[in-house]
Amino acid sequence: MKRMTLSAVLFVLMASTAAVTYGVAPTAKMADKRARFDLETQIPQAFGEWRLDPTVIPLQVDPDTQARLNRIYNQTLSRTYINREGARVMLSMAYGGDQSDQMGLHKPETCYTAQGFDVRSNVPAEVQLQQGVLPVRNLLAVxxxxxxxxxxWVTIGDKVTRSGIDQRIQELRIGLTGTIPDGMLVRVSTIDTDTTRAFGIHKDFVRSLIASLPPQERTRLIGTF
Structure with missing residues (x-):
């Protein structure tokens, strides 16, 4: 027998898992079993060397896109922070309590493209935290x-994924238990033509944000390692 390609193996595994998941027919929502989490009050306005900058508003979407996002997400948060050197970071977060097939998280590459941006790069990356390695994606939108x-990055249930195949496998894993997973999308961005500098600032910002949160709130953002 010829060896199956990786793509073929993944297809078979996902198709089989989907069939089993359909049989389980998830109905219970993970969100209903978890402690309430409020983005507006539980994400600090100041942490480390970063402070809220109310003068800059992160990218806003058009009304049609916003209407779709309102159907997907239970909570959203958009803020801009500034440090003592004057560097600004835009933070956008979205939480959805229903990550079934029809209600999946709206990925930034899709959102930015819909807003007329050219997404010129989209690569996997990592941020080293005290808790472990956080898998993320780095984009450049122009x-x-x-x-x-x-x-x-995207957190599905209690695990972080980079979206794509990893995200789908995590959703199916939880679905096998008869549970509909919840999801959190965390996005940080800057206006900068120097991507090396920008992604370095992003890492510092993320480390500082995560370190400022108590364990329960931190888990909602980065899951468990």
Whole structure:
């Protein structure tokens, strides 16, 4: 027998898992079993060397896209922070209590493209935290004279994924227990043409944010390692 390619193996595994998941018919929502989490009050306005900067508003989406996002997400948060050197980081977070097939998280590469940006790079990366290695994705979105490096990650249930195949496998794993997973998307970005500098600032910002949170809130953002 010829050896199956990795793509073929993944297809078979996902198809088999999906069939089993369909048989289980998840109905219970993980969100209903977890402690309430409020992004607006539980994400600090100041941490480490970062402070809220109310003068800059992160990228806003068009009304049609916003309407779709309102159906997907239970909570969203958009803020801009500034440090003592004057570096600004835009933080956007979205929480959805229903990560079934029809209600999946809206990935930044899709959102930015819909807003007229050219997503010129999309690569996996990592941020070293005290708790372990946080898998993220680094994007570069450009529109006219605006160059926006972006770092984001997705948490499905209690595990972080980079989206894509990893995210889908995590959703199916939870679905096998008869549970509909919840999900959190965390995005940080800056306006900068120097991507090396920008992604370095993102890492410092993420480390500082995560270190400032108590264990329960931290777990909602980065899951368990």
């Amino acid at each position: 529109a006219g004279g605006r160059s926006e490096p972006i770092t984001y």
